[in-house]
Amino acid sequence: EPEVTQTPSHQVTQMGQEVILRCVPISNHLYFYWYRQILGQKVEFLVSFYNNEISEKSEIFDDQFSVERPDGSNFTLKIRSTKLEDSAMYFCASSERRPIGNYGYTFGSGTRLTVV
């Protein structure tokens, strides 16, 4: 079964450093998302991406965050200057079409980001 692949599985970074989280969505999917889950809390929407542009972003997704689809397969989330509160599990997801009346999302297994 097709999978969404995320790398790395775990990243430790110093506060203030830039990190790039990488995702390879399912090849025929057109819509891409980033979510995060702070330990013990809800999964929160960060951003959706379609046709090489952001469709929607949450309040969390401030100027420190950016997304990019640099080639036909990768989808990246960059945090420019990490803060302690950015420590979380970051999930990438993709879906085949929107509206998602019939389709669930496929999530990756996540990248655990630890900011020290």
Place this chain on the structure above:
Amino acid sequence: SQQGEEDPQALSIQEGENATMNCSYKTSINNLQWYRQNSGRGLVHLILIRSNEREKHSGRLRVTLDTSKKSSSLLITASRAADTASYFCATDEGNTGKLIFGQGTTLQVKP
């Protein structure tokens, strides 16, 4: 309660018993989805029910949706120890592709 709130927060049952988890939400939705998460792992899509559907089955899973009450339930029948995980409902308003997740129900199935 907030969008996509589940109850109970934690549920412990014996193998073979049924597990029922409930979810409430506030706004109009296009569909409601249930996901499973094993400890420290990714989210696995279980089942999606559209706003014009009332009940859906998938294997041992049964999902109901009551849009008048803005609530949904997930029933896992004949539970197994391998069903031990956290279960989340997520609502999709349909216009943005954004899912709003609840806090989840942690299910423990004892062998």
